[in-house]
Amino acid sequence: MILPIVAYGHPVLRQTATDIDKDYPGLEKLVTDMWETMYASNGVGLAAPQINRSIRLFVVDTEQMFEGMDEDEKGEYPDNPGTKAVFINAHIVSLDGELWPYNEGCLSIPKIREDVNRNREVTLRYLDGQFEPQEKTFTGISARVILHEYDHIDGKLFIDHISQLKRKLMKGKLTDISKGKVRVDYKMMFPQ
Numbered sequence: 001m002i003l004p005i006v007a008y009g010h011p012v013l014r015q016t017a018t019d020i021d022k023d024y025p026g027l028e029k030l031v032t033d034m035w036e037t038m039y040a041s042n043g044v045g046l047a048a049p050q051i052n053r054s055i056r057l058f059v060v061d062t063e064q065m066f067e068g069m070d071e072d073e074k075g076e077y078p079d080n081p082g083t084k085a086v087f088i089n090a091h092i093v094s095l096d097g098e099l100w101p102y103n104e105g106c107l108s109i110p111k112i113r114e115d116v117n118r119n120r121e122v123t124l125r126y127l128d129g130q131f132e133p134q135e136k137t138f139t140g141i142s143a144r145v146i147l148h149e150y151d152h153i154d155g156k157l158f159i160d161h162i163s164q165l166k167r168k169l170m171k172g173k174l175t176d177i178s179k180g181k182v183r184v185d186y187k188m189m190f191p192q
Helices: 027-040 140-153 164-169 171-178
Strands: 045-047 057-061 084-106 109-127 133-139
Touching: 027 045, 027 057, 045 140, 057 140, 084 140, 109 140, 109 171, 133 140, 164 171
Parallel strands: none
Antiparallel strands: 045 057, 057 084, 084 109, 109 133
């Protein structure tokens, strides 16, 4: 089932999400719905707070980003062929590598994109979709998308990583989004 994406301004996007256990009600269906929602909205990642659930859960599929690239382009990214995974109760173990800029957007903040500096590498401790403990290091685009989604479970947004001046300049657009004055081709839930 495709779920509505929570828009900028909704309080759930600013909450620090809580860990869950494998008895979380409807977890398997929720993960399936998150994949379906992410693909239907042309996303590469989706965090539970974006569907109005303040839990430490997100899904990522950067494999799809590499599908249209030629071999030379793929060679620029150390994480080719990407990552497709479920992350439950994720916690950062370490951030490594230099900061690098990349133009990011967010399903909860449609029509706004900005360059964001993030580390090239992140090591995470998490539970996978089968609730098996994992500790893995991710690099490149996969690390970036994971860090973007990780921010969501910590109550942060990609615009928190840009200058105050840029945020001030986009204030009108952000206000419009929170009031539902934005057109997208996916379902959204706007703050009351």
